[in-house]
Amino acid sequence: MYAYLKSFTPTQQIGALFVIVFGLLLLASVFAFLLSLREYADDTMAERRRMELRKLDGMIRTSWFMMLIFWISWVTGDWVALALFGLVSFFSLREFMTLSPTRRGDHRSLVLAFFAVLPAQYWLIGSGHFDMFTVFIPVYVFLALPLTSALANDPLRFLERNAKLQWGIMVCIYGMSHVPALLLLKFPGYDNKNAFMVFFLVIVVQTCMVTQHFAARKLPSPPVAPAISQSFNWRSWLIGISVASVFGGLLFFITPWVPGTAFAFSFIACAAGSMGHFVMKALKRDRGIPNWGPEGQGVTGAGGLLDRVDALCFAAPVFFHSARWYFDL
DSSP states (O other), rough: HHHHHSOOOOOHHHHHHHHHHHHHHHHHHHHHHHHHHHOOSSSSHHHHHHHHHHHHHHHHHHHHHHHHHHHHHHHHOOOHHHHHHHHHHHHHHHHHHHTTTOOOGGGGHHHEEEIIIIIHHHHHHHHHOHHHHHHHHIIHHHEEEEEEEEEEEOOTTTHHHHHHHHHIIIIIIIIHHHHHGGGGGOTTTTTHHHHHHHHHHHHHHHHHHHHHHHHHHHHHOSSSSSTSSSSOHHHHHHHHHHHHHHHHTOOOOSSSSSSHHHHHHHHHHHHHHHHHHHHHHHHHHHHTTTSGGGGGTTTTTTSHHHHHHHHHHHHHHHHHHHHHHHHHH
């Protein structure tokens, strides 16, 4: 199979990858639909199964959404990919800020974040200014936003309000923007295959989160921080990372690495993503909400988008900069 795939051109390899992935997603969707048809005599058991199916359906729909973005990006080019991921950042940040109370004095900073910082960050990526795009938000934006808020002459809870906005920008714009940035890196001997790297990152992080979720349900252990998450424990965390890392090592043939290196980069991405997901749970508990949207429906109409991409937002910067350091790009 490996030799057969290697005989394809880069375009054919990526096309074959999408055919396989869309086929697997179709099977998963059919499986979830068949499960939803099952009836239970016990109402309590039926309600619990419905909750589990809703979570499974959310994961499948997220996978469809991300794969469609990658497919459109591959077909239409890098700038369209940047625009699509920019929209994901926009709706994620809007979801985050809608559930984070703001004041009139924050309006200038919010306008700056949505209509200046976000497009500038993605423009820096598209134009190849990688050194600037990595420091633009953590340095320049973090200095500009508090100044803008201070000029609004509203000191009430000034630190808390600015911290919320800065944290939202870091997760939703800075973190997410590193995913399409992978498409523009020049890996040695890896011409026209960067879509594989994006796919690799997403699939190992998604595998980690799904495995961790099911391990926590089937092999319950005392939670690490019960006030933040009843499901997060070290056993399920290690199982999720281990399974995803091994899976990533098996996918070495779509990366520029050997199996051991692919395993290591999978481990790095999964550790960052799973810990980031845990941190976002802490933020939700602080806001007193179970999800980034009432009853799983995002306030933006995106269907709880931030709940589904938060791990990727944390994993992408770590993965991106680790890859740049490894190849000295």
